[in-house]
Amino acid sequence: MVANTTTNLSQLLLLELVDKCIGSRIHIVMKSDEEIVGTLLGFDDFLNMVLEDVTKFESTPEGRRITKLDQILLNGNNITMLVPGGERLEV
Secondary structure, eight states: OHHHHHHHHHHHHHHHHHHTTTTSEEEEEETTSOEEEEEEEEEOTTOOEEEEEEEEEEEETTEEEEEEEEEEEEOGGGEEEEEETOOOOOO
């Protein structure tokens, strides 16, 4: 029972932090090594997200591909890392 309470508390804290990012720029790293930067419009309990003014960065065998999108729906199951207020850093 304690582990379940801890899990629920962790999920609640994460959702509260993401909620504070609504309307702000956010940098997202996906499991597929894609990176997405956009303005967070909304999300649900599974961290599925709607972003606008999106730039998507992909690494391909031919090189880096950059795609601009007006709006995107991300599956929260594929998100690895979120950086609030983040812009993509060149490394």
